[in-house]
Each structure stands twice: as structure tokens, then as C-alpha cells.
């Protein structure tokens with residue numbers, strides 16, 4: 001059986017097959033959003049979020065640092081949350 005990588009969602013901390021998640025990957029100081037597997041493996045460090053707006057809210061509103069900043073150690077701009085939102089809807 002093929003190995004399916006599982007990743008942890010930064011909103012609910014549950015584990016999902018990577019294909020069910022949106023990846024937010026850090027390359028240099030930039031963040032890129034990937035709504036499918038393609039391109040993710042070539043990227044640097046990634047955080048994952050399941051395709052659920054409630055998880056997006058949770059990750060966004062986590063204190064003191066939001067889920068993305070926690071996972072990737074870079075500031076998350078408002079734009080990136082918009083990008084993730086359109087990737088999951």
C-alpha cells in the first residue's frame with residue numbers, strides 16, 4: 001500500500017491525509033498557499049490547515065501567536081489569511 005503522508009491541522013490539531021489539507025509554505029520570508037499536493041514537496045517548511053472555516057478561525061485567533069506564526073515562525077499578514085480562505089472555500 002502506498003504511504004500517504006498525514007499532517008496536523010494548525011486549527012484543530014487533528015491529523016489528516018495531506019490531500020485533504022491546504023498547505024501554507026514558507027519560502028524565504030514569503031508565504032505561499034497550496035490547495036493541492038503539487039508544489040508542496042519542493043517548498044520549505046509548511047503548515048497545514050484542513051478545509052474548514054472553523055479551523056481557519058481557530059488558527060487565526062489563537063493567542064498569543066496565531067497558528068501560522070506558531071508553526072512557521074514568521075509574521076502572518078492579513079493577505080495570507082484571505083488567500084487561505086479562498087483556497088478552502
Ligand SMILES: [Zn+2]
Nearest residue numbers: 009012050055
Ligand atoms: Zn482542522
